[in-house]
Amino acid sequence: MAKNLLIVESPAKAKTIEKILGSDFTVKSSYGHVRDLPKEDISVDVEHDFKPNYVVTADKQKVVKELKDAVKKVDEVWLATDEDREGEAISWHLCQVLGLDEHSTKRIVFHEITKSAIQLAITQPRKLDLNLVDAQQARRIVDRLVGYELSGLLWKKVKGKLSAGRVQSVTVRLVVEREREIQAFETTPFFRITAEFNVKSADGKVSVLKAESPERYDTQDNAASFLKKCVGAAFNINNIEVKPAKRKPAAPFTTSTLQQEASRKLGFSVSRTMLVAQRLYEAGFITYMRTDSTNLSEMAIASIAQEIENLYGSRYVHTRRYKTSKAGAQEAHEAIRPTYITNQQIPGDRDQTRLYELIWKRTIASQMSEAELERTIVKIGVSTMPGSPLQAEGEVLKFDGFLKVYLESQDDDDEEDTKGILPPLKVGQPLDLLDMTATERYTRPPARYTEAALVSKLEELGIGRPSTYAPTISKIMEENRGYVVKENRDGEVRKYAILTLKDGQIKTSEGSEVTGAVKNRLFPTDMGMVVTDYLFEHFKEIMDFGFTAGIEKDFDIIAEGNKNWVKTVGDFYHPFHATVQNALETSARATGERILGKDPETGRTVLVRMTRFGKPAVQIGSKEELAEDEKAKFANLGPNQSIETVTLEDALRLFTLPKSLGEFQGKEVSIGLGRFGPYVKHGDVFVSIPRGEDPLEMEIERANELIKEKQLADAPIGTYKGIDITKGKGRFGPFLKYGDLYINVPAKHKLDTITVEECHKLIEAKINKEANRYVQRWEKEEIAIENGRWGPFIRFKKNNVSFPKTEGQKMTSEDAAKLSFEDVKAIIEAALPGSFKKK
DNA sequence: CAGTGAGCGAGCTTCCGCTTGACTT
Numbered sequence: 001m002a003k004n005l006l007i008v009e010s011p012a013k014a015k016t017i018e019k020i021l022g023s024d025f026t027v028k029s030s031y032g033h034v035r036d037l038p039k040e041d042i043s044v045d046v047e048h049d050f051k052p053n054y055v056v057t058a059d060k061q062k063v064v065k066e067l068k069d070a071v072k073k074v075d076e077v078w079l080a081t082d083e084d085r086e087g088e089a090i091s092w093h094l095c096q097v098l099g100l101d102e103h104s105t106k107r108i109v110f111h112e113i114t115k116s117a118i119q120l121a122i123t124q125p126r127k128l129d130l131n132l133v134d135a136q137q138a139r140r141i142v143d144r145l146v147g148y149e150l151s152g153l154l155w156k157k158v159k160g161k162l163s164a165g166r167v168q169s170v171t172v173r174l175v176v177e178r179e180r181e182i183q184a185f186e187t188t189p190f191f192r193i194t195a196e197f198n199v200k201s202a203d204g205k206v207s208v209l210k211a212e213s214p215e216r217y218d219t220q221d222n223a224a225s226f227l228k229k230c231v232g233a234a235f236n237i238n239n240i241e242v243k244p245a246k247r248k249p250a251a252p253f254t255t256s257t258l259q260q261e262a263s264r265k266l267g268f269s270v271s272r273t274m275l276v277a278q279r280l281y282e283a284g285f286i287t288y289m290r291t292d293s294t295n296l297s298e299m300a301i302a303s304i305a306q307e308i309e310n311l312y313g314s315r316y317v318h319t320r321r322y323k324t325s326k327a328g329a330q331e332a333h334e335a336i337r338p339t340y341i342t343n344q345q346i347p348g349d350r351d352q353t354r355l356y357e358l359i360w361k362r363t364i365a366s367q368m369s370e371a372e373l374e375r376t377i378v379k380i381g382v383s384t385m386p387g388s389p390l391q392a393e394g395e396v397l398k399f400d401g402f403l404k405v406y407l408e409s410q411d412d413d414d415e416e417d418t419k420g421i422l423p424p425l426k427v428g429q430p431l432d433l434l435d436m437t438a439t440e441r442y443t444r445p446p447a448r449y450t451e452a453a454l455v456s457k458l459e460e461l462g463i464g465r466p467s468t469y470a471p472t473i474s475k476i477m478e479e480n481r482g483y484v485v486k487e488n489r490d491g492e493v494r495k496y497a498i499l500t501l502k503d504g505q506i507k508t509s510e511g512s513e514v515t516g517a518v519k520n521r522l523f524p525t526d527m528g529m530v531v532t533d534y535l536f537e538h539f540k541e542i543m544d545f546g547f548t549a550g551i552e553k554d555f556d557i558i559a560e561g562n563k564n565w566v567k568t569v570g571d572f573y574h575p576f577h578a579t580v581q582n583a584l585e586t587s588a589r590a591t592g593e594r595i596l597g598k599d600p601e602t603g604r605t606v607l608v609r610m611t612r613f614g615k616p617a618v619q620i621g622s623k624e625e626l627a628e629d630e631k632a633k634f635a636n637l638g639p640n641q642s643i644e645t646v647t648l649e650d651a652l653r654l655f656t657l658p659k660s661l662g663e664f665q666g667k668e669v670s671i672g673l674g675r676f677g678p679y680v681k682h683g684d685v686f687v688s689i690p691r692g693e694d695p696l697e698m699e700i701e702r703a704n705e706l707i708k709e710k711q712l713a714d715a716p717i718g719t720y721k722g723i724d725i726t727k728g729k730g731r732f733g734p735f736l737k738y739g740d741l742y743i744n745v746p747a748k749h750k751l752d753t754i755t756v757e758e759c760h761k762l763i764e765a766k767i768n769k770e771a772n773r774y775v776q777r778w779e780k781e782e783i784a785i786e787n788g789r790w791g792p793f794i795r796f797k798k799n800n801v802s803f804p805k806t807e808g809q810k811m812t813s814e815d816a817a818k819l820s821f822e823d824v825k826a827i828i829e830a831a832l833p834g835s836f837k838k839k
Numbered sequence: 840c841a842g843t844g845a846g847c848g849a850g851c852t853t854c855c856g857c858t859t860g861a862c863t864t
Contacts, residue, residue, distance in 0.1 A: 033857045059858095059860080148854060162852085166854075613844075615844090623845095742863085
């Protein structure tokens with residue numbers, strides 16, 4: 001029997017550590033925090049020293065019960081939660097709920113899951129650091145007070161279900177400001193001049209040398225005059241400069257750099273990266289994936305060096321120790337790396353193998369030699385101009401080093417040509433001009449954020465933590481808030497001028513290019529802008545990008561034991577709360593209202609604003625202009641329109657909707673803008689117009705196409721026992737509808753090509769499953785024992801309750817069928833206390 | 840699902856940070 005219980009946060013970690021420690025230790029996990037402030041109300045007593053009301057959250061009751069049982073069976077408990085503020089607090093909460101003494105229980109920490117690190121930690125137990133716990137409490141309570149008070153304010157002043165908080169509101173602000181920068185950006189054209197020369201080497205071989213003018217020319221006239229000066233001029237090499245250069249590999253992955261590289265190289269969203277990484281971690285292939293540290297364990301560095309030597313030879317080995325210097329980094333874990341570097345590949349699905357490969361390469365590269373390059377700059381003189389107006393650059397890789405394995409990618413792949421190898425050249429050598437081109441280019445606005453780029457910015461500002469990056473991005477895009485959307489947008493065609501000098505002649509021509517096309521970029525919605533502006537107007541301090549960094553300093557002082565947490569929270573809260581009260585009483589509804597002009601027909605004011613329903617709309621007739629019982633005219637804003645950019649003309653056109661387009665199949669076809677977006681109406685059937693298509697531009701042909709598509713999609717694809725089978729796409733993917741039954745279509749079938757026979761099989765399987773679904777049911781199926789994938793479980797309203805395991809024996813369907821309603825109620829009551837309270 | 844846009848008040852929503860869960864319309 002084990003005499004010791006060691007508690008960590010993650011169950012996967014617990015498994016590994018249990019193996020290392022042997023039979024004297026039972027290792028269990030807390031699954032993160034076990035207590036929190038309940039979400040029903042604010043649960044902080046602001047009148048009495050901000051006393052928090054912590055409760056064991058519903059999803060942790062089972063965990064806590066199991067830990068309590070485990071504590072009873074051992075002589076000693078070791079708290080081995082992560083070594084950071086949150087980890088310390090988890091240990092303290094564990095003391096509270098498990099009845100352990102917070103002053104004497106053994107607390108140990110380690111940053112890496114290796115035998116030596118853990119065994120060393122066991123020899124150096126310390127006590128709980130209650131100052132650090134206090135710092136966490138201050139953090140938690142400030143976040144609760146800010147979040148709940150600001151959210152409540154938004155419900156009153158903008159719309160229900162909205163939210164605001166220290167992290168999310170600033171995150172939205174970043175997206176809003178970037179969009180405004182882009183809107184305000186004025187692209188200016190300029191000209192870039194490139195030239196091609198014939199070069200003859202000593203052995204008579206002819207090759208081409210590409211050169212360009214380092215200067216930009218701001219007008220076509222200036223570019224043309226440069227070209228004119230080159231007509232009939234002589235060119236020769238004034239100078240050749242050869243410089244050695246080195247490139248260093250990037251540090252091993254942290255959460256945010258993994259998210260960025262997976263986004264750039266694999267096209268993953270941040271949540272997809274984290275999901276796949278979680279699977280790799282659980283399978284034991286990689287170390288912990290939520291980390292802000294670039295540190296590798298000494299053991300890992302040694303084995304990586306060995307692996308590099310085996311694969312590429314010792315010249316490629318260069319071990320490095322990376323320091324993290326990001327604001328607010330807490331470094332409780334290692335960098336993300338393969339647990340066994342010798343696993344060059346791992347089994348798994350495509351996502352897993354690709355993400356693993358990325359991690360393996362980055363880790364290996366981080367311990368490899370620098371790449372050695374030779375950069376050559378050739379200055380070219382023109383006889384009609386002073387100096388060296390043209391320049392050629394070349395780059396030769398002398399030693400590949402880490403580039404053999406891995407090259408970090410960039411967000412903005414600029415139009416810069418990849419520099420290649422130059423032909424052999426000599427100073428003073430004359431050059432023979434082939435052609436010269438001046439191409440019109442345009443300055444570019446800053447790029448919209450990708451999810452990963454936004455995370456990177458948050459990390460740079462010290463806002464949020466590795467465990468919250470992905471959830472924060474999801475949160476600001478979630479339906480009820482809808483502050484930000486991720487979209488693809490088509491670009492616009494733009495013309496540019498080209499001047500070519502060839503055979504002594506200058507010719508002008510025109511090229512065209514697509515500009516501004518983006519994929520998977522973040523755009524603020526009107527709601528995002530309205531809420532950001534409102535919060536910024538009243539809460540500059542909280543919306544400041546430095547706010548988090550500022551209070552983090554206070555939390556550090558608390559952690560050092562030099563300040564009382566209650567005072568820190570109070571110093572912040574009292575003025576903050578007063579501002580909230582003031583805003584509640586004095587500020588008007590936030591609508592982002594903008595006056596567009598006058599309606600030429602009625603002469604009344606045309607304005608655009610956010611409505612009470614959270615949808616932006618155009619309104620004709622302001623309050624003052626309308627008679628007592630008269631109503632303003634309204635039209636919803638269309639797709640690709642926003643409060644900030646819509647013009648008077650576009651706004652007025654919206655009032656031409658709904659409009660009839662004609663007839664199709666004997667029924668009227670019309671278009672309109674509904675509550676859920678633009679639609680085509682065909683008789684009584686509504687068809688949504690896909691995003692990006694402008695309903696105002698809709699032609700009857702396109703509308704008919706959409707109607708036909710809809711009819712095809714709605715048409716039954718066959719029958720089963722005389723009942724129609726239809727197909728559709730739902731929230732959880734493609735499904736078949738058969739009577740009242742919804743049947744998921746597994747990924748191996750394609751919805752377009754699925755056969756009626758396959759449908760019959762799926763329906764039969766579903767009917768069989770449905771017949772076996774219930775073991776017992778009570779109270780109109782509100783309470784039932786159902787057969788799940790892993791055996792029977794109890795469904796209690798929306799909750800699922802597992803049967804407690806007795807002596808490792810799992811409940812079977814046969815035994816479950818014998819349980820009485822009273823038995824079942826007792827099991828539910830044990831798992832979810834208070835479920836059957838009398839009213 | 841495919842008109843409501845105001846304001847009132849019932850009762851609902853909401854924060855950040857630590858973890859994995861295991862249901863299927």
